[in-house]
Amino acid sequence: MTRTDPLDVPRPHAQLHFGVFFQGVNHWTIWSAPESGSQIDPASFRKVAQAAERGLFDAFFLGEGLRLREVDGKIHDLDVAGRPDALTQLAALAAVTRRIGLVSTSNSTFNEPADLARRLSGLDLLSEGRAGWNVVTTDNAWTGANFRRGGYLDHADRYRRAEEFLTVARALWDGWADGAVAGTQSASAWSAPGAVRQVRHRGPQFDVDLAPTLPRSAQGHPVIFQAGDSGEGRDFAARNADVIFSAHGNDFDDALAFAEDIRTRLRAVGRPDDDLRILPGTEIIIGATEEEAQEKKRWVRLQQVTPATALGIASLLWGIDLSDRDADGPLPAEDPVVAENDGSFGARRIADPRAVVAEWRAKAEAHGWSLRETVIALGPQRGHVGTPAGLADKFAHFVRHGALDGFNVTPYLIPDGLDDIVDLLVPELQERGVYRTEYTGTTLRDHLGLREPLTHRAAADRRQAS
Helix, strand or coil: CCCCCCCCCCCCCCCCEEEEEECCCECCCECCCCCCCCCCCHHHHHHHHHHHHHCCCCEEEECCCCCCCEECCEECCCCECCCCCHHHHHHHHHCCCCCCEEEEEEECCCCCHHHHHHHHHHHHHHCCCCEEEEEECCCCHHHHCCCCCCCCCCHHHHHHHHHHHHHHHHHHHCCECCCCECCCCCCCCCECCCCECCEEEECCCCEEEECCCCCCCCCCCCEEEECCCCHHHHHHHHHHCCEEEECCCCCHHHHHHHHHHHHHHHHHCCCCCCCCEEEEEECEEECCCHHHHHHHHHHHHHHHCCHHHHHHHHHHHHCCCCCCCCCCCCCCCCCCCCCCCCCCCCCCCCCCHHHHHHHHHHHHHHHCCCHHHHHHHHCCCCCEEECHHHHHHHHHHHHHCCCCCEEEECCCECCCCCHHHHHHHHHHHHHCCCCCCCCCCCCHHHHHCCCCCHHHHHHHHHHHHC
16 A cells, blocks of 8 residues: 555545635736636636635635746737736725635735735735735846846845745734724723834844734734745745645645645644645646546647747747747757846746757657647646546545645636636535535635634743743
Protein backbone atom coordinates (compact mmCIF):
# COMPACT_ATOMS: atom_id res chain seq x y z
CA MET A 1 0.00 0.00 0.00
CA THR A 2 1.48 3.38 -1.00
CA ARG A 3 1.14 6.57 0.96
CA THR A 4 -1.18 7.92 -1.77
CA ASP A 5 -3.66 5.15 -0.98
CA PRO A 6 -3.44 4.47 2.78
CA LEU A 7 -5.77 2.14 4.59
CA ASP A 8 -6.92 4.87 6.96
CA VAL A 9 -8.23 8.24 5.88
CA PRO A 10 -6.42 10.79 8.09
CA ARG A 11 -9.00 13.60 7.69
CA PRO A 12 -12.33 11.76 7.20
CA HIS A 13 -14.47 14.85 7.81
CA ALA A 14 -12.38 17.43 5.92
CA GLN A 15 -14.30 19.77 3.63
CA LEU A 16 -13.07 21.14 0.30
CA HIS A 17 -12.93 24.92 -0.10
CA PHE A 18 -13.17 26.84 -3.38
CA GLY A 19 -12.13 30.36 -4.24
CA VAL A 20 -12.34 31.98 -7.66
CA PHE A 21 -9.35 33.89 -9.01
CA PHE A 22 -10.26 36.72 -11.39
CA GLN A 23 -6.81 37.26 -12.87
CA GLY A 24 -4.98 40.46 -13.75
CA VAL A 25 -2.52 40.55 -16.65
CA ASN A 26 -2.37 37.14 -18.35
CA HIS A 27 -2.96 35.11 -21.52
CA TRP A 28 -4.70 32.20 -19.79
CA THR A 29 -8.09 33.91 -19.74
CA ILE A 30 -9.58 33.42 -23.20
CA TRP A 31 -10.76 36.73 -24.62
CA SER A 32 -10.87 36.01 -28.37
CA ALA A 33 -13.45 33.20 -28.54
CA PRO A 34 -17.14 33.92 -29.25
CA GLU A 35 -17.94 32.26 -25.91
CA SER A 36 -15.99 34.93 -24.03
CA GLY A 37 -17.50 38.10 -22.60
CA SER A 38 -15.95 41.39 -21.57
CA GLN A 39 -12.92 41.23 -19.31
CA ILE A 40 -13.45 44.74 -17.88
CA ASP A 41 -17.21 45.34 -17.84
CA PRO A 42 -18.44 45.57 -14.21
CA ALA A 43 -21.17 43.11 -15.15
CA SER A 44 -18.52 40.43 -15.75
CA PHE A 45 -17.09 40.83 -12.25
CA ARG A 46 -20.59 40.76 -10.81
CA LYS A 47 -21.61 37.64 -12.71
CA VAL A 48 -18.49 35.71 -11.70
CA ALA A 49 -18.86 36.70 -8.03
CA GLN A 50 -22.54 35.81 -7.94
CA ALA A 51 -21.93 32.47 -9.67
CA ALA A 52 -19.24 31.67 -7.10
CA GLU A 53 -21.61 32.60 -4.28
CA ARG A 54 -24.30 30.40 -5.80
CA GLY A 55 -21.70 27.61 -5.70
CA LEU A 56 -20.97 28.35 -2.01
CA PHE A 57 -17.38 29.39 -2.73
CA ASP A 58 -15.38 30.87 0.12
CA ALA A 59 -13.96 33.85 -1.76
CA PHE A 60 -13.78 35.98 -4.89
CA PHE A 61 -10.13 36.85 -5.40
CA LEU A 62 -8.77 39.67 -7.54
CA GLY A 63 -5.29 39.62 -9.06
CA GLU A 64 -3.20 42.75 -9.40
CA GLY A 65 -1.24 44.20 -12.29
CA LEU A 66 0.67 47.37 -11.49
CA ARG A 67 2.05 47.68 -15.01
CA LEU A 68 1.19 46.22 -18.39
CA ARG A 69 3.74 43.80 -19.74
CA GLU A 70 5.99 44.98 -22.53
CA VAL A 71 8.26 43.49 -25.19
CA ASP A 72 11.05 45.61 -26.66
CA GLY A 73 9.48 48.71 -25.16
CA LYS A 74 6.04 48.06 -26.66
CA ILE A 75 2.88 47.02 -24.83
CA HIS A 76 2.36 43.27 -25.14
CA ASP A 77 -1.13 43.54 -26.58
CA LEU A 78 -1.87 39.80 -26.63
CA ASP A 79 -2.56 39.76 -22.87
CA VAL A 80 -5.84 40.23 -21.11
CA ALA A 81 -5.32 43.44 -19.13
CA GLY A 82 -7.15 46.38 -17.61
CA ARG A 83 -8.37 45.84 -14.08
CA PRO A 84 -10.05 48.45 -11.84
CA ASP A 85 -8.41 49.10 -8.48
CA ALA A 86 -9.05 45.92 -6.51
CA LEU A 87 -10.47 47.53 -3.38
CA THR A 88 -12.77 49.75 -5.43
CA GLN A 89 -14.05 46.76 -7.41
CA LEU A 90 -14.51 44.61 -4.31
CA ALA A 91 -16.41 47.36 -2.53
CA ALA A 92 -18.81 47.43 -5.47
CA LEU A 93 -19.18 43.64 -5.30
CA ALA A 94 -19.91 43.80 -1.57
CA ALA A 95 -23.17 45.52 -2.45
CA VAL A 96 -24.35 42.76 -4.84
CA THR A 97 -23.25 39.70 -2.81
CA ARG A 98 -24.15 38.53 0.68
CA ARG A 99 -21.74 35.85 1.90
CA ILE A 100 -18.76 35.32 -0.38
CA GLY A 101 -15.39 36.62 0.80
CA LEU A 102 -13.72 39.47 -1.14
CA VAL A 103 -9.93 39.24 -1.40
CA SER A 104 -7.68 41.99 -2.70
CA THR A 105 -4.15 41.46 -4.00
CA SER A 106 -2.39 44.57 -2.71
CA ASN A 107 1.34 45.17 -2.88
CA SER A 108 3.36 45.71 0.30
CA THR A 109 6.36 47.02 -1.64
CA PHE A 110 4.62 50.01 -3.23
CA ASN A 111 1.98 50.92 -0.62
CA GLU A 112 2.08 52.40 2.88
CA PRO A 113 0.50 50.61 5.86
CA ALA A 114 -1.52 53.49 7.32
CA ASP A 115 -3.32 54.00 4.00
CA LEU A 116 -3.75 50.39 2.87
CA ALA A 117 -4.73 49.09 6.31
CA ARG A 118 -7.49 51.70 6.52
CA ARG A 119 -8.79 50.86 3.04
CA LEU A 120 -8.81 47.12 3.81
CA SER A 121 -10.54 47.82 7.11
CA GLY A 122 -13.13 49.88 5.22
CA LEU A 123 -13.82 46.97 2.87
CA ASP A 124 -14.08 44.63 5.86
CA LEU A 125 -16.68 46.86 7.50
CA LEU A 126 -18.65 47.50 4.30
CA SER A 127 -18.84 43.77 3.60
CA GLU A 128 -19.62 42.89 7.26
CA GLY A 129 -16.47 40.84 7.75
CA ARG A 130 -15.82 39.37 4.31
CA ALA A 131 -12.51 41.04 3.37
CA GLY A 132 -9.16 39.38 2.74
CA TRP A 133 -5.73 40.67 1.77
CA ASN A 134 -3.33 38.76 -0.45
CA VAL A 135 0.01 40.18 0.69
CA VAL A 136 2.34 40.35 -2.30
CA THR A 137 5.77 41.85 -2.87
CA THR A 138 7.64 43.03 -5.96
CA ASP A 139 11.39 43.35 -6.46
CA ASN A 140 11.75 44.06 -10.16
CA ALA A 141 12.68 47.47 -11.51
CA TRP A 142 10.31 46.94 -14.43
CA THR A 143 7.34 47.44 -12.10
CA GLY A 144 9.20 49.69 -9.69
CA ALA A 145 9.80 52.26 -12.41
CA ASN A 146 6.18 53.32 -11.91
CA PHE A 147 6.97 54.34 -8.34
CA ARG A 148 9.20 56.89 -6.69
CA ARG A 149 11.59 54.35 -5.20
CA GLY A 150 11.71 51.96 -8.14
CA GLY A 151 12.58 48.28 -7.82
CA TYR A 152 14.90 48.87 -4.92
CA LEU A 153 14.35 45.81 -2.70
CA ASP A 154 16.12 42.50 -3.14
CA HIS A 155 14.27 39.25 -2.49
CA ALA A 156 14.95 38.96 1.25
CA ASP A 157 14.26 42.64 1.93
CA ARG A 158 10.87 42.37 0.24
CA TYR A 159 9.71 40.01 2.98
CA ARG A 160 11.26 42.10 5.75
CA ARG A 161 9.25 45.07 4.52
CA ALA A 162 6.11 42.95 4.08
CA GLU A 163 6.37 41.60 7.62
CA GLU A 164 6.86 45.04 9.13
CA PHE A 165 4.00 46.32 6.94
CA LEU A 166 1.74 43.60 8.27
CA THR A 167 2.81 44.28 11.86
CA VAL A 168 1.76 47.92 11.51
CA ALA A 169 -1.49 47.00 9.75
CA ARG A 170 -2.46 44.59 12.51
CA ALA A 171 -1.68 47.17 15.17
CA LEU A 172 -4.03 49.57 13.38
CA TRP A 173 -6.76 46.93 13.14
CA ASP A 174 -6.35 46.24 16.85
CA GLY A 175 -6.40 49.95 17.69
CA TRP A 176 -10.09 49.81 18.56
CA ALA A 177 -11.00 47.59 21.49
CA ASP A 178 -13.92 45.18 21.34
CA GLY A 179 -17.07 47.01 22.33
CA ALA A 180 -15.47 50.40 21.70
CA VAL A 181 -18.64 51.87 20.17
CA ALA A 182 -21.58 52.65 22.46
CA GLY A 183 -24.38 50.17 22.11
CA THR A 184 -27.11 52.63 23.08
CA GLN A 185 -27.97 56.28 22.55
CA SER A 186 -28.21 56.74 26.31
CA ALA A 187 -24.47 56.15 26.78
CA SER A 188 -22.47 59.11 28.07
CA ALA A 189 -20.05 58.98 25.11
CA TRP A 190 -20.04 57.51 21.61
CA SER A 191 -16.93 55.46 22.37
CA ALA A 192 -15.67 54.11 25.67
CA PRO A 193 -12.81 56.07 27.27
CA GLY A 194 -9.48 54.64 26.16
CA ALA A 195 -11.10 52.33 23.64
CA VAL A 196 -9.15 53.84 20.73
CA ARG A 197 -5.39 53.44 21.15
CA GLN A 198 -2.68 55.50 19.46
CA VAL A 199 -0.43 53.35 17.28
CA ARG A 200 3.22 54.30 17.41
CA HIS A 201 5.72 52.32 15.37
CA ARG A 202 9.26 53.17 14.34
CA GLY A 203 11.18 50.57 12.33
CA PRO A 204 13.55 50.16 9.37
CA GLN A 205 10.73 50.68 6.85
CA PHE A 206 7.99 52.66 8.56
CA ASP A 207 7.55 55.47 11.08
CA VAL A 208 3.88 55.66 12.10
CA ASP A 209 2.12 57.67 14.80
CA LEU A 210 -1.66 57.84 14.48
CA ALA A 211 -5.00 56.88 15.96
CA PRO A 212 -6.87 54.33 13.83
CA THR A 213 -10.09 55.70 12.37
CA LEU A 214 -12.20 52.53 12.02
CA PRO A 215 -13.46 49.89 14.46
CA ARG A 216 -13.00 46.18 13.94
CA SER A 217 -15.25 44.22 11.64
CA ALA A 218 -17.27 41.16 12.56
CA GLN A 219 -14.24 38.94 11.83
CA GLY A 220 -11.71 41.07 13.73
CA HIS A 221 -9.16 41.44 10.92
CA PRO A 222 -9.18 40.90 7.15
CA VAL A 223 -8.04 37.35 6.42
CA ILE A 224 -4.36 37.26 5.35
CA PHE A 225 -3.44 35.36 2.18
CA GLN A 226 0.10 34.77 0.89
CA ALA A 227 1.42 33.23 -2.31
CA GLY A 228 5.22 33.03 -2.06
CA ASP A 229 6.74 29.62 -2.84
CA SER A 230 10.36 30.34 -1.91
CA GLY A 231 11.73 29.37 1.48
CA GLU A 232 11.30 32.98 2.63
CA GLY A 233 7.74 33.03 1.32
CA ARG A 234 6.80 29.81 3.08
CA ASP A 235 8.33 31.00 6.34
CA PHE A 236 6.49 34.33 6.02
CA ALA A 237 3.22 32.45 5.54
CA ALA A 238 3.91 30.20 8.53
CA ARG A 239 4.49 33.22 10.76
CA ASN A 240 1.76 35.47 9.42
CA ALA A 241 -0.83 34.07 7.02
CA ASP A 242 -4.25 32.47 7.36
CA VAL A 243 -4.23 31.03 3.82
CA ILE A 244 -1.38 30.14 1.46
CA PHE A 245 -1.74 29.83 -2.29
CA SER A 246 0.61 27.52 -4.16
CA ALA A 247 1.39 25.96 -7.52
CA HIS A 248 1.31 22.50 -5.91
CA GLY A 249 -2.18 21.30 -6.68
CA ASN A 250 -1.94 19.06 -9.76
CA ASP A 251 -0.07 15.98 -8.52
CA PHE A 252 -1.07 14.37 -5.23
CA ASP A 253 2.44 13.53 -4.01
CA ASP A 254 3.74 17.00 -4.86
CA ALA A 255 0.77 18.64 -3.13
CA LEU A 256 1.20 16.46 -0.04
CA ALA A 257 4.92 17.22 0.16
CA PHE A 258 4.16 20.95 0.03
CA ALA A 259 1.46 20.61 2.70
CA GLU A 260 3.77 18.63 4.98
CA ASP A 261 6.49 21.24 4.55
CA ILE A 262 4.08 24.04 5.49
CA ARG A 263 2.87 22.12 8.55
CA THR A 264 6.46 21.59 9.67
CA ARG A 265 7.08 25.33 9.39
CA LEU A 266 3.88 26.08 11.33
CA ARG A 267 4.95 23.84 14.20
CA ALA A 268 8.39 25.48 14.20
CA VAL A 269 6.82 28.89 14.93
CA GLY A 270 4.44 27.54 17.56
CA ARG A 271 1.26 27.37 15.52
CA PRO A 272 -1.03 24.32 15.21
CA ASP A 273 -0.35 22.44 12.00
CA ASP A 274 -3.96 22.96 10.86
CA ASP A 275 -3.76 26.74 11.36
CA LEU A 276 -3.15 27.62 7.71
CA ARG A 277 -5.47 26.81 4.80
CA ILE A 278 -3.67 25.54 1.69
CA LEU A 279 -5.42 26.54 -1.56
CA PRO A 280 -3.40 25.85 -4.73
CA GLY A 281 -4.36 27.71 -7.86
CA THR A 282 -5.92 25.53 -10.52
CA GLU A 283 -7.95 25.37 -13.71
CA ILE A 284 -10.81 22.86 -13.93
CA ILE A 285 -12.03 21.53 -17.29
CA ILE A 286 -15.13 19.34 -17.16
CA GLY A 287 -16.68 17.03 -19.76
CA ALA A 288 -19.55 14.53 -19.70
CA THR A 289 -17.01 11.80 -20.53
CA GLU A 290 -13.23 11.60 -20.21
CA GLU A 291 -12.96 11.85 -23.99
CA GLU A 292 -15.11 14.98 -24.06
CA ALA A 293 -13.08 16.51 -21.24
CA GLN A 294 -9.80 15.91 -23.09
CA GLU A 295 -11.23 17.37 -26.29
CA LYS A 296 -12.37 20.44 -24.36
CA LYS A 297 -8.89 20.73 -22.87
CA ARG A 298 -7.39 20.78 -26.36
CA TRP A 299 -9.79 23.55 -27.40
CA VAL A 300 -8.94 25.56 -24.26
CA ARG A 301 -5.18 25.27 -24.85
CA LEU A 302 -5.47 26.32 -28.50
CA GLN A 303 -7.51 29.34 -27.45
CA GLN A 304 -5.06 30.26 -24.68
CA VAL A 305 -1.94 29.78 -26.81
CA THR A 306 -2.89 31.42 -30.10
CA PRO A 307 -0.36 31.45 -32.96
CA ALA A 308 0.64 35.00 -32.01
CA THR A 309 1.03 34.05 -28.34
CA ALA A 310 3.12 30.98 -29.22
CA LEU A 311 5.41 33.13 -31.38
CA GLY A 312 5.67 35.73 -28.60
CA ILE A 313 6.72 33.09 -26.06
CA ALA A 314 9.19 31.55 -28.50
CA SER A 315 10.65 34.98 -29.34
CA LEU A 316 11.47 35.50 -25.68
CA LEU A 317 13.13 32.10 -25.46
CA TRP A 318 15.15 32.49 -28.66
CA GLY A 319 15.93 36.15 -28.02
CA ILE A 320 14.96 37.13 -31.56
CA ASP A 321 11.81 38.40 -33.25
CA LEU A 322 9.88 35.39 -34.56
CA SER A 323 6.59 37.20 -35.20
CA ASP A 324 6.77 36.55 -38.96
CA ARG A 325 7.22 32.76 -38.59
CA ASP A 326 4.59 30.04 -38.91
CA ALA A 327 3.50 28.98 -35.43
CA ASP A 328 2.11 25.75 -36.85
CA GLY A 329 5.39 24.99 -38.59
CA PRO A 330 8.69 23.63 -37.22
CA LEU A 331 10.79 25.17 -34.46
CA PRO A 332 13.25 27.88 -35.56
CA ALA A 333 16.55 26.54 -36.84
CA GLU A 334 18.57 29.40 -35.31
CA ASP A 335 20.39 29.07 -32.01
CA PRO A 336 19.02 31.26 -29.22
CA VAL A 337 20.61 34.64 -28.62
CA VAL A 338 21.50 34.85 -24.95
CA ALA A 339 21.26 38.40 -23.62
CA GLU A 340 20.86 39.94 -20.20
CA ASN A 341 17.21 39.90 -19.19
CA ASP A 342 15.81 43.43 -19.28
CA GLY A 343 12.51 42.64 -17.58
CA SER A 344 10.53 42.58 -20.82
CA PHE A 345 7.24 40.71 -20.69
CA GLY A 346 7.01 41.35 -16.99
CA ALA A 347 9.70 39.71 -14.93
CA ARG A 348 10.03 36.37 -16.70
CA ARG A 349 13.56 35.03 -16.63
CA ILE A 350 14.90 32.04 -18.55
CA ALA A 351 18.02 30.84 -16.78
CA ASP A 352 19.50 28.79 -19.64
CA PRO A 353 17.79 29.38 -23.01
CA ARG A 354 20.16 27.01 -24.87
CA ALA A 355 19.23 24.08 -22.64
CA VAL A 356 15.51 24.85 -22.93
CA VAL A 357 15.71 25.10 -26.74
CA ALA A 358 17.61 21.79 -26.89
CA GLU A 359 14.86 20.14 -24.83
CA TRP A 360 12.15 21.64 -27.02
CA ARG A 361 13.84 20.42 -30.18
CA ALA A 362 14.34 16.89 -28.88
CA LYS A 363 10.75 16.51 -27.76
CA ALA A 364 9.28 18.22 -30.83
CA GLU A 365 11.20 15.84 -33.07
CA ALA A 366 10.21 12.80 -31.01
CA HIS A 367 6.51 13.68 -31.05
CA GLY A 368 6.22 15.47 -34.37
CA TRP A 369 5.08 18.70 -32.71
CA SER A 370 4.82 22.08 -34.38
CA LEU A 371 6.18 25.16 -32.61
CA ARG A 372 2.73 25.96 -31.19
CA GLU A 373 2.15 22.38 -30.05
CA THR A 374 5.57 22.46 -28.35
CA VAL A 375 4.74 25.67 -26.49
CA ILE A 376 1.49 24.11 -25.29
CA ALA A 377 2.97 20.73 -24.35
CA LEU A 378 6.05 22.07 -22.57
CA GLY A 379 4.50 25.18 -21.01
CA PRO A 380 2.87 25.25 -17.57
CA GLN A 381 0.68 22.21 -17.06
CA ARG A 382 -2.41 23.67 -15.49
CA GLY A 383 -5.17 22.13 -13.51
CA HIS A 384 -7.50 19.15 -13.58
CA VAL A 385 -9.47 17.60 -16.42
CA GLY A 386 -12.24 15.03 -16.14
CA THR A 387 -15.86 14.19 -15.51
CA PRO A 388 -17.76 15.65 -12.54
CA ALA A 389 -17.79 12.29 -10.75
CA GLY A 390 -14.12 11.56 -11.48
CA LEU A 391 -12.98 14.99 -10.34
CA ALA A 392 -15.10 14.78 -7.19
CA ASP A 393 -13.46 11.47 -6.27
CA LYS A 394 -10.03 12.93 -6.98
CA PHE A 395 -10.59 16.09 -4.95
CA ALA A 396 -12.09 14.17 -2.06
CA HIS A 397 -8.95 12.04 -1.96
CA PHE A 398 -6.71 15.14 -2.00
CA VAL A 399 -8.49 16.89 0.87
CA ARG A 400 -9.25 13.83 3.02
CA HIS A 401 -5.60 12.73 2.84
CA GLY A 402 -4.20 16.10 3.81
CA ALA A 403 -2.68 17.26 0.51
CA LEU A 404 -4.63 20.54 0.47
CA ASP A 405 -7.70 22.30 1.80
CA GLY A 406 -9.18 23.33 -1.52
CA PHE A 407 -8.48 25.23 -4.74
CA ASN A 408 -8.37 28.79 -5.97
CA VAL A 409 -10.02 28.27 -9.35
CA THR A 410 -9.00 30.29 -12.40
CA PRO A 411 -11.84 30.23 -14.97
CA TYR A 412 -10.60 30.02 -18.55
CA LEU A 413 -13.72 31.89 -19.69
CA ILE A 414 -15.23 35.09 -18.29
CA PRO A 415 -17.97 35.47 -17.15
CA ASP A 416 -19.42 31.95 -17.54
CA GLY A 417 -16.38 29.84 -16.67
CA LEU A 418 -17.69 28.73 -13.28
CA ASP A 419 -21.01 27.34 -14.48
CA ASP A 420 -19.80 23.75 -15.03
CA ILE A 421 -18.13 23.72 -11.62
CA VAL A 422 -21.16 25.14 -9.80
CA ASP A 423 -23.80 23.13 -11.67
CA LEU A 424 -22.00 19.81 -12.23
CA LEU A 425 -19.01 19.39 -9.89
CA VAL A 426 -20.33 20.94 -6.67
CA PRO A 427 -23.34 18.55 -6.47
CA GLU A 428 -21.00 15.56 -6.85
CA LEU A 429 -18.78 16.88 -4.06
CA GLN A 430 -21.82 17.46 -1.86
CA GLU A 431 -23.03 13.92 -2.53
CA ARG A 432 -19.69 12.65 -1.17
CA GLY A 433 -20.02 14.83 1.93
CA VAL A 434 -16.87 16.75 1.10
CA TYR A 435 -18.43 20.15 0.33
CA ARG A 436 -20.82 22.41 2.23
CA THR A 437 -24.51 22.46 1.33
CA GLU A 438 -25.00 25.97 2.74
CA TYR A 439 -23.00 28.77 4.28
CA THR A 440 -22.92 28.24 8.04
CA GLY A 441 -21.30 31.57 8.91
CA THR A 442 -21.32 35.14 7.68
CA THR A 443 -17.62 36.09 7.52
CA LEU A 444 -14.71 34.93 5.37
CA ARG A 445 -13.00 33.68 8.53
CA ASP A 446 -16.12 31.60 9.24
CA HIS A 447 -16.16 30.10 5.75
CA LEU A 448 -12.53 28.99 6.01
CA GLY A 449 -12.95 27.63 9.54
CA LEU A 450 -10.15 29.86 10.84
CA ARG A 451 -9.32 30.71 14.42
CA GLU A 452 -9.35 34.31 15.64
CA PRO A 453 -6.59 36.63 14.37
CA LEU A 454 -3.05 35.84 15.51
CA THR A 455 -2.66 39.07 17.48
CA HIS A 456 -5.84 38.36 19.42
CA ARG A 457 -4.53 34.93 20.36
CA ALA A 458 -1.19 36.41 21.42
CA ALA A 459 -2.97 38.99 23.59
CA ALA A 460 -5.07 36.25 25.21
CA ASP A 461 -1.91 34.21 25.92
CA ARG A 462 -0.28 37.23 27.59
CA ARG A 463 -3.34 37.81 29.77
CA GLN A 464 -3.38 34.17 30.80
CA ALA A 465 0.31 34.21 31.67
CA SER A 466 0.05 37.38 33.80
